[in-house]
Amino acid sequence: MKKRKNIADIRIFHCPTMVGGNPQGLSAAEKSLGLKSESVSLSRSYLGYKADRIVFRSGENIVFCEFRRWIEIFRVLCLADIIHFNFGETLAPSQYFSDNAKYDAFKIWIYNNLYARWFEFIDLKIARILGKVVTVTYQGDDARQGDFCEKNYPIHFCREVDGSYYSKKSDANKRRKIDVFAKYAHFIYTVNPDLLNVLPERAKFIPYASVSLEDWDIVKKNGHNQKEIHIVHAPSHRDVKGTKYIIQAFERLKREGYEFRYTLVEGMSNQDAKKIYETADLLVDQLLAGYYGGLAVELMALGKPVICYMRESDLHFMPEDMRKDMPIINATPDTIYDVLKDYLTTHKSDLDNIGMRGRAYVEKWHDPLKIAQTMYDDALSVMKRGYGV
Missing domain, CATH: 3.40.50.2000 (Glycogen Phosphorylase B;)
Known part of the structure; x- marks a missing residue:
């Protein structure tokens, strides 16, 4: 058995995106529950969601961005007890596949084959070696696959988007990444029910936790009958x-x-x-x-x-x-x-x-406090087996 961990000292990290504000909503809820939680995003969103740390700086050279990435990976691996990855990604470099002509195919090939493929998911794998509790939350097109949607859904946007949105390469890449998380993650969550058709059988549906009930309070109405x-x-x-x-x-x-x-x-x-x-x-x-x-x-x-x-x-x-x-x-x-x-x-x-x-x-x-407590209880069940907390 590993060294006993005091529950009050457990540190939780959410990374590497702020998609939908869901990771930030969970982290804020965990703080309200008295837990030590931090949200980390590699980059900012135009929607203005607030993360505790933004790794990349706008306009900065890719070399400096990647240097910051590795510093953050080291920091999270050193400090975290629980790591909640989101949008089907980790902090490590990730291979990217697209048929969109606006992206330079040669640069993508260089990035994928000379860099990303050698380090992809390395933080996930090291986290497991170090005894961290690891989860991932899927949020939509990180798992959704065009071929499945076209075959099974008479109504779906796969028939509306251009040919670069979904492709055989991107579908295969998503399935490959899902397989990696299936091997290493203690828990796999999704906020979209349809994704359970393409995720491992042990994946769990969990509602969105992005909306603070205090910040988004009900707006009083005067009735709709007499107004536009x-x-x-x-x-x-x-x-x-x-x-x-x-x-x-x-x-x-x-x-x-x-x-x-x-x-x-x-x-x-x-x-x-x-x-x-x-x-x-x-x-x-x-x-x-x-x-x-x-x-x-x-x-x-x-x-x-x-x-x-x-x-x-x-x-x-x-x-x-x-x-x-x-x-x-x-x-x-x-x-x-x-x-x-x-x-x-x-x-x-x-x-x-x-x-x-x-x-x-x-x-x-959709109360973030309830959802955060559920996910914390899941993680704690693993820690109790490993640490004896």
Whole structure:
């Protein structure tokens, strides 16, 4: 048995991204629970999520960036007891494959074959040798594969994006990386139910933990019956979110004389976008992916109703009670016009109630404190076996 570790001294690290703000939300929740936690991101996001440490400096030469990377790997391996990797990556250099013509194929080949392939996942492997508890959380296209989606999903954005978004190379690379984590990670989590179709059988669904219930408090409404409805859509990628179908529905309704206004939120920091979200009466999240995103959790936390395509065939991966509580208004590219029309007219008075149900749903299922405690308990179960804490 290894040397006994005092629970109060356990140090937790989240790295290497800030995708969706989920790693930072978990780290903040762990701190609120009295744990020693730190979020580390290799680079910044235009959305403005706050990490404890940003490794790369904007505009810095790649040689200096890589030097900083290795310093950070050494630091985390020395200090951490629990390492939560996210977005299917570690801090180590990672091979990259793309058919996108805007990337220099020769430079990618050099980076992959003369550098990344020799050190990929080295921090993950050393962490296990050193007795660290290691987990990974998958968050979407880090695991999602174009060939599987095209074969199994009649509605999916794989048919909307260009040919470089998914490719045989990128699909194979994702499967290879998943296999590595399957070998070395103590726990594998995903925030998207559909990913459990392509992850190891022992992978676990876990809800988004990106939204602070204190920072995203419910916004009081005065009722929708006597005012113009404000609908918001905030695509991070228009083809992925089905934006063209949403705009087509908006414009058709406008031409037919229905009274509402809509706002497209793009390229803004999360805090600036929040000011717009607070004025919204309804969010259209996405129509192709099959599950709601972190944005929907933010709007539900504010008490706003959400329209989103929910793929029934994947929802069995969620807890049954969570499925029953879910207040999402379902819509597809074929039905979005009718759904919007319905909630601008016949069911307009239902929007407040759906929004309140959304807030209750987030409090019950997306509370970062509860999710962080669950993941900590998982990690602690491993440490108890190894350290005798």
